[in-house]
Amino acid sequence: MCGIVTAIATGNVVPVLLEGLRKLEYRGYDSAGLAVLAGGLKRLRSTGRVAELAALAEAKELRASLGIAHTRWATHGGPSERNAHPHISGGLAVVHNGIIENFEAIKEALEMRGYRFESETDTEAIAHLVHAKLESGADLFEAVRLATNELVGAYAIGVIAEAEPERVIVARRGSPLLLGVGEDGMYAASDTAALLQVTRNVIYLEDGDLAELRVDAYRIVRPDGTPVERDVHVSSLSADAVELGQYRHYMQKEIFEQPQALASTLELIAGGGSISPQLFGSQAADVFGGVRRVLVLACGTSYHAGLVARYWLESVAKVPCTVEIASEYRYRDSVPDPDTLVVVISQSGETADTLAALKHAKSLGMTRTLAICNVPESAIVREAALRFITRAGPEIGVASTKAFTTQLAALALLTLALAKLAGRLPEAEEGRYLIALRHLPVAVQKVLELxxxxxxxxxxxxxxxxxxxxxxxxxxxxxxxxxxxxxxxxxxxxxxxxxxxxxxxxxxxxxxxxxxxxxxxxxxxxxxxxxxxxxxxxxxxxxxxxxxxxxxxxxxxxxxxxxxxxxxxxxxxxxxxxxxxxxxxxxxxxxxxxxxxxxxxxxxxxxx
Structure with a gap:
């Protein structure tokens, strides 16, 4: 759970990197760091918040046209400067989000070759592994490709090298990473919010993608080196949406945004006279047809949304419902049922436990799947057969608020859609539910006045x-x-x-x-x-x-x-x-x- 920003541009990218980290600080904030090529490889790291790193960069009057940056939430090794990213090996630097499960084996092999480890992190093993590939004669792009093919686990990485100052290499598997196509350069980040300062044109990398970024071009390949094309999307997210405005904290802002978030999420029924399975995709009627029970998989706050939905589904739709903590589900023996609708709920769509649980359910033959999520291009959304995108907008505060209430709105719609499909929703009752849902934003506004x-x-x-x-x-x-x-x-x-x-x-x-x-x-x-x-x-x-x-x-x-x-x-x-x-x-x-x-x-x- 870390934030990555990379940039290569015609101008000074240091302010871009720092502003990007500020926008990503919700993803981790126990340390931060950056590395740039400016008359050689220069690295700055600090424990604590991005503001401390920014002060260091200002004091050193750091300027560069190429760099990588990172804000950390500790997994391997405690919060300290030596564990902070970027990690360096020779003349290259690496930032990383995720967990490398086989890093100990990689570390042992590299130590036998004379590499010295200075941190407790799994990321340092990536840096030395890429360097070892360079030493074997590969260029930076090929070295990163070969190295990532040896990694087991989840990663999003950014790599720069002193010897190749004209490009940045990025790659992802299991952790989010997207590219930003700007007028004056190319960028990559863990979240769109970090790139709105420079561009709204983004490319969502698929699992296994490796990309080379130059000032005016990019290329993407698969793990075997095969070139691929990815669509460029214009983000609908505005820069204002991730600013505090009049509020003291993002959590306060997001609490008070709930009437609008609910109205946006329920917009599809604003003018309609009935509930339709089509709310969940064009194939929803086929997927929902014959469903005998519902299994909800989620973590934390999303798990609580699922627990509320269990009461709704069983009392209104008369469909048996089980709700499981995603991190537990895949590690126990369960009885699969192909007539079960598997509903996964996640704010980010990148929740590792929930994504793994979804894949496990599918491996058991339960292919009737629905993702309820706030991020359209996320991994969980792409993995599920059906999707319902809550329109909460960006949620920056760590404690979820508007994501939760919009999840409840989506689950209420699911309950009514299943009830109607099963012939258990009389027309008059459907009308009453529709009125209540449309009035919900007003009702929430009245609560905020308390x-x-x-x-x-x-x-x-x-x-x-x-x-x-x-x-x-x-x-x-x-x-x-x-x-x-x-x-x-x-x-x-x-x-x-x-x-x-x-x-x-x-x-x-x-x-x-x-x-x-x-x-x-x-x-x-x-x-x-x-x-x-x-x-x-x-x-x-x-x-x-x-x-x-x-x-x-x-x-x-x-x-x-x-x-x-x-x-x-x-x-x-x-x-x-x-x-x-x-x-x-x-x-x-x-x-x-x-x-x-x-x-x-x-x-x-x-x-x-």
Whole structure:
């Protein structure tokens, strides 16, 4: 989970490299570095943030027309300058995203040839391996091709060499990398956002692609050296979309972008009078036909979206649904069923565990696959038979917000499409769901207007060390998501339970120092939840309750109530999670943590 930027241009590329790293810092931020050719190979590295690297470059008045840069999230070796990229061997430098699984064997062979390793990283093995190929007589392009053919694992790499100052070589397998075709040069990066400063014309490299970049040209080959052509796409992403604007943090910006993100995601049903499987692709009716069950594979926040969808699919579409953590699914014996619809959910579309789980499911004969993702050209989207692209826009904050709510919107549409295809969605009921979905952006906007009250709550319990979240039914996964958000960005230890489980163990933790956050929608489980809340009060616990209108839960000593604007039926989880996002955000502000870049975490998890 690292960010790469490379550039070769007619002018000074150092500002381009640094600005690109700033845009990619969400992918890793424990160290940063760059290498350029400027009267020889020059390297700068620093621990910490990109700003420190920029200060070093400014102090040295660094200028060059060719270079590579990297921001790191540590995998092999801790955060330190010696482990920071780029890594050097002889007169060449390498940056790398991913994990090389056979690096120890490569390292051992290279050490026997006299290569000395100075870092703990797997990346240094790539640098020495490419250098060894150069020493054997290959040019830089061929040396990188031969070296990558020996690598096992995931990688995106950028390579420059002192002896060949007219080109940059890049390659990818399993980790994202795209090219940028500019008017004054050629570029490559892990994410489009890093290149918007110089171009919107991008080329998405396929797994195994190797590319040579020159100032005014590029070429792409496959691992065996066969030339290939890749389409140039004009990115619809604007530079403004990745700027903070009026907001203090990207997380705050993305929380408040949710009404628009939902409206964009649901635009396909804005004027239609019915739900169609065509929302999921032209072949959706064939893929969905005969589906007997659904298997959802996802990680983290996306896994919680899948858990909510399980309640929807089984209650509305009457389709059995299993939700599995992707990183566990492929490592256990499971019973494949070709009539299962495999749904994979990922914000980035590059989540390594989810991609591997999808490939594993397909290898078992489960080829009815659907990707719900925010990035159209991502690996997971390309791997699945069907796709639904959420239109959340770029999500920079590490803690996911708008990606989650748009995933829920997509899963609601999937539920209705499967229900209709199975003849389980009467026309009048379909109409009611359509009205609710179209009104959803307005309903979320009303929740955002509760921010001042939620901020006051955050002030009251941010000093606590632990918190307990409770929910029932389809709101239990929302309690899980609320707990995850709080621990991610405020570092308050938080756990979530189905409220009925309280008396089976967690009640032992409840006292006045353990705030309990409860989600209380006015649904069929409300009375059961009220009994669970009484159990908390009887033990001296302090309650913070997000209560729907009509829930009739009274505020009293130790019981704080925040009335939600409206009850929203099946889609109620979307509204309640927004309130929990705001709670976590303001708790983190009180504690003074780094909201957008929480410790030890990164955004796009491209390693297992």
């Amino acid at each position: 921010e001042p009250q939620i901020e006051a709550w955050a002030q009251r319990f941010a000093a606590k060390h632990h918190a307990l979240f409770l929910g029932r039914g389809r709101h239990w996964p929302i309690a899980m998501e609320g707990a995850l958000k709080l621990k991610e960005i405020s570092y308050i230890h938080a756990e979530a339970y189905a409220a009925g489980e309280l008396k089976h163990g967690p009640l032992a933790l409840v006292d006045r120092d353990m705030p309990v956050i409860a989600i209380a929608p006015a649904d069929e489980l409300l009375e059961k939840l009220k009994s669970n809340l009484q159990e908390v009060r009887a033990r001296g616990g302090e309650l913070y309750v997000f209560a729907d209108a009509g829930s009739e839960i009274a505020e009293s000593e130790g019981v704080h109530i925040l009335p939600m604007p409206e009850h929203y039926g099946m889609l109620s989880p979307v509204l309640h999670v927004v309130s929990l996002q705001l709670l976590s955000y303001h708790a983190a502000l009180v504690k003074g943590t780094d909201v957008d870049k929480p410790r030890n975490l990164a955004k796009s998890v491209t390693v297992e």
